[in-house]
Amino acid sequence: MARPATIFSCSACGAQSPKWHGRCPGCGEWNTLVEERAPAPGAGGARGGRSGGPAAAAARAIPLRDVRVERTPRLHTGIGELDRVLGGGLVPGSLVLLGGSPGIGKSTLTNMALGHLAAAGRRTLYVSGEESAAQIRLRAERLGAQALEVPVLAETDLDAVLATMRAEAPEACVIDSVQTLHSAALDSAPGTVGQVREVATRIADVAKRSGTAVLLVGHVTKEGSLAGPRVLEHLVDCVLQFEGERERTYRTLRALKNRFGSTNDVGVFEMAANGLAEVLDASARFVGEATKAPGSVVLAAMEGSRPLLVEVQALVSPSELVPPRRVCTGLDRNRLALVLAVLGRHAGVGVGAADVFVNVVGGVRIDEPGADVAVALAVASAARGVATSPAPLACFGEIGLTGELRSVAHPERRSAEAEKFGLRQVLSPATAPTLRAAVKAALGDRDRPVRAA
Ligand code: TYD
Numbered sequence: 001m002a003r004p005a006t007i008f009s010c011s012a013c014g015a016q017s018p019k020w021h022g023r024c025p026g027c028g029e030w031n032t033l034v035e036e037r038a039p040a041p042g043a044g045g046a047r048g049g050r051s052g053g054p055a056a057a058a059a060r061a062i063p064l065r066d067v068r069v070e071r072t073p074r075l076h077t078g079i080g081e082l083d084r085v086l087g088g089g090l091v092p093g094s095l096v097l098l099g100g101s102p103g104i105g106k107s108t109l110t111n112m113a114l115g116h117l118a119a120a121g122r123r124t125l126y127v128s129g130e131e132s133a134a135q136i137r138l139r140a141e142r143l144g145a146q147a148l149e150v151p152v153l154a155e156t157d158l159d160a161v162l163a164t165m166r167a168e169a170p171e172a173c174v175i176d177s178v179q180t181l182h183s184a185a186l187d188s189a190p191g192t193v194g195q196v197r198e199v200a201t202r203i204a205d206v207a208k209r210s211g212t213a214v215l216l217v218g219h220v221t222k223e224g225s226l227a228g229p230r231v232l233e234h235l236v237d238c239v240l241q242f243e244g245e246r247e248r249t250y251r252t253l254r255a256l257k258n259r260f261g262s263t264n265d266v267g268v269f270e271m272a273a274n275g276l277a278e279v280l281d282a283s284a285r286f287v288g289e290a291t292k293a294p295g296s297v298v299l300a301a302m303e304g305s306r307p308l309l310v311e312v313q314a315l316v317s318p319s320e321l322v323p324p325r326r327v328c329t330g331l332d333r334n335r336l337a338l339v340l341a342v343l344g345r346h347a348g349v350g351v352g353a354a355d356v357f358v359n360v361v362g363g364v365r366i367d368e369p370g371a372d373v374a375v376a377l378a379v380a381s382a383a384r385g386v387a388t389s390p391a392p393l394a395c396f397g398e399i400g401l402t403g404e405l406r407s408v409a410h411p412e413r414r415s416a417e418a419e420k421f422g423l424r425q426v427l428s429p430a431t432a433p434t435l436r437a438a439v440k441a442a443l444g445d446r447d448r449p450v451r452a453a
């Protein structure tokens with residue numbers, strides 16, 4: 001069978017070439033050529049139309065008010081946190097990209113979701129290019145009877161997968177993962193940009209026709225970007241990111257893009273012996289586990305539109321190293337550097353010659369400036385060797401370069417969450433205008449010189 005011709009187009013300047021080049025002959029950029037299927041002869045695209053094809057009849061634009069909207073009921077995955085992040089469940093005919101590092105629980109989550117749907121009488125299909133059917137069964141055995149009901153196809157050939165999707169017409173389908181499928185139309189290896197794009201485009205086509213809701217699983221690289229799958233972001237309706245650390249139990253699920261809902265919601269899960277369990281009372285757990293020892297502070301964070309109390313811990317220890325270590329988990333390293341600089345310059349807590357370790361407990365990742373004050377107070381508390389007093393407190397606020405505390409979104413919801421869990425003292429930009437004032441309020445009046453404990 002003759003294979004359709006392929007071309008290589010530059011992702012920077014759009015130049016096309018029948019051959020692959022390391023350097024684009026058009027713009028001179030390196031490694032920008034991506035393999036694509038050549039358009040069928042005579043097919044008129046945007047470019048073809050311009051080159052003198054028959055003029056198409058003008059279509060009529062209609063006012064938005066007259067556009068008919070069909071409210072299709074969503075598919076409920078039976079996992080409340082997943083449904084919430086999706087904006088109320090899976091939309092038929094939509095494409096959802098689920099990204100996350102290996103071992104985080106993507107296969108577990110998707111298998112559980114299909115299991116619930118299958119038990120609710122929906123047609124489902126689980127396509128795995130990664131694991132054998134036997135391996136998937138072993139996982140499903142841990143997840144319970146529902147998960148074992150899901151029909152599975154262990155296949156890496158895209159055409160075979162598409163044929164099965166057409167034949168079975170599932171209402172919900174998981175492709176695990178988009179990087180393992182391979183289209184014979186392209187020469188490049190599975191997982192390359194050209195292949196990933198081709199796989200997703202053709203699956204989207206079938207999904208739209210049959211009304212199948214597709215969950216595409218994609219691996220992320222160490223740097224945290226959806227390499228490969230990143231090129232799919234504009235093509236899919238929804239991008240979900242599954243985060244956490246493999247060794248820890250807590251995982252967060254957030255939407256980076258959502259055509260059918262907000263990107264503010266975050267789901268919290270816990271990996272248990274029998275699959276992922278939803279954590280509905282995350283604040284209670286984190287506050288309950290907080291040590292209240294020197295170096296421990298509770299942060300009233302916002303995870304999307306949901307307030308979440310998490311413990312931030314710091315350790316400050318004398319160092320022989322030049323420069324000393326700055327290690328943080330669950331936070332941005334550059335943000336830690338900034339906080340330490342302001343702490344030293346404007347609040348009298350210098351940790352220049354000490355190793356500093358900061359950790360957001362529970363494997364949660366906090367990506368908001370509101371965490372600054374918590375990091376600063378945890379470091380100050382660790383450096384002085386005194387716990388925050390008199391009672392355990394919660395805090396939030398951004399730190400400015402001149403040592404002031406700056407307001408962040410939803411102060412009242414953060415304070416309410418803290419109060420709900422018994423943390424009556426809340427340090428915020430409203431109660432402490434500067435970082436110096438915040439350190440004083442949290443750690444007392446001792447203005448003695450600070451040495452690394
Ligand atoms: P998996 O879903 O395979 O991750 P991914 O598809 O993202 O690579 O699961 C990852 C880990 O979760 C694996 O190391 C085993 C663990 N696990 C549990 O702890 N409990 C369970 O019930 C299951 C199914 C997996």
Ligand code: MG
Binds near residue numbers: 103106107108130176
């Ligand atoms: Mg997997």
